[in-house]
Amino acid sequence: KAGVTQTPRYLIKTRGQQVTLSCSPISGHRSVSWYQQTPGQGLQFLFEYFSETQRNKGNFPGRFSGRQFSNSRSEMNVSTLELGDSALYLCASSLEFSPIAPTYNEQFFGPGTRLTVL
Amino acid sequence: AQTVTQSQPEMSVQEAETVTLSCTYDTSESDYYLFWYKQPPSRQMILVIRQEAYKQQNATENRFSVNFQKAAKSFSLKISDSQLGDAAMYFCAYRKSTYMEYGNKLVFGAGTILRVKS
Numbered sequence: 076k077a078g079v080t081q082t083p084r085y086l087i088k089t090r091g092q093q094v095t096l097s098c099s100p101i102s103g104h105r106s107v108s109w110y111q112q113t114p115g116q117g118l119q120f121l122f123e124y125f126s127e128t129q130r131n132k133g134n135f136p137g138r139f140s141g142r143q144f145s146n147s148r149s150e151m152n153v154s155t156l157e158l159g160d161s162a163l164y165l166c167a168s169s170l171e172f173s174p175i176a177p178t179y180n181e182q183f184f185g186p187g188t189r190l191t192v193l
Numbered sequence: 194a195q196t197v198t199q200s201q202p203e204m205s206v207q208e209a210e211t212v213t214l215s216c217t218y219d220t221s222e223s224d225y226y227l228f229w230y231k232q233p234p235s236r237q238m239i240l241v242i243r244q245e246a247y248k249q250q251n252a253t254e255n256r257f258s259v260n261f262q263k264a265a266k267s268f269s270l271k272i273s274d275s276q277l278g279d280a281a282m283y284f285c286a287y288r289k290s291t292y293m294e295y296g297n298k299l300v301f302g303a304g305t306i307l308r309v310k311s
Contacts, residue, residue: 108297118284118301130296163236169297179226179245179290182297184238 076101079168079185087191093154096188100147100168106130107149108182109141112163121164124149125171156192163187195220197287199302206275207310213260214270214305216285222246224290227261228299229270233281241283244268246290272307280309 080099088094100107109121120133124143141151147168153160167182196219206212218227229241244252244261251259256273272279285302 106297108299110299110301117303118299120298120300123296123298125296131298133298165236165238167238167297171297179243181240181243182299187236 079166079183081164081166081185081188083188084186085189085191087193088156089193090156090158092156093152094156094190095150095152096164096166096190098149098151098166098168098185100149100166101170101183104168104170104183105147106169106171106180106182107143107147108167108169109149109151110165110167111135112165112187113159113161118165121151153190158192161190161192163189195222195287195289195300197285197300197302199285199305201305202303203306203308205308205310206272206279208275208277210275211271211273212275212307214272214283214285214307216268216270216302218266218268218285218287218302220266220287222289226288226290227259227268228286228288229257229259230284230286230301231279231281232284232304238284242270275309277309277311280307282306 082097106125108123112118123131127143138154143149165187167184169180169182198217225246227244231239242254258271260269282304284304286299
């Protein structure tokens, strides 16, 4: 089975631009979560989507948004980029059968998208 | 809010020796999951080991084992017979157990860089 894929792997943008990152989960996985990793703030949760609905959201400004499509692929968008948005953006997918699944399902991470804002 | 603390920014171990990475966490929940993730230079996050808080028995996975002290809110990772391939950043992470309310959100510690000397 193919793993979680993220595109593009590397991206360079300038301040004020917007960017869209894509995440394709493992086939059959319906939950996709996004994380931002920076040297200063570490790994921080951005949001999670399940069946096209945002399940949970971290403490990020409204410039960070996301969505999930019917095939479970997810995109995240950052508008009006700032220098501090330079980071590795990781997505993770897991197999959830329903929003109230009581059992644990492992999250599998993608390789990340390295965003550099100049 | 839950917090995870890794007080060792960097650790070194000789090949074939044993090393222990420390992690403490803070939560008011009684049921949750704790994880150790490995992030090698490729940046691909890999799950090393998982512990359910309701289980008293410490989890083990081959050369990796944990010492889970629930009352002390401590969760350390022991790597036995260290190998060069163990060199990576190790993250301790916490997740609430009730998926319905909280989803898959992981709270990560700052990480510990593990160097393995030959």
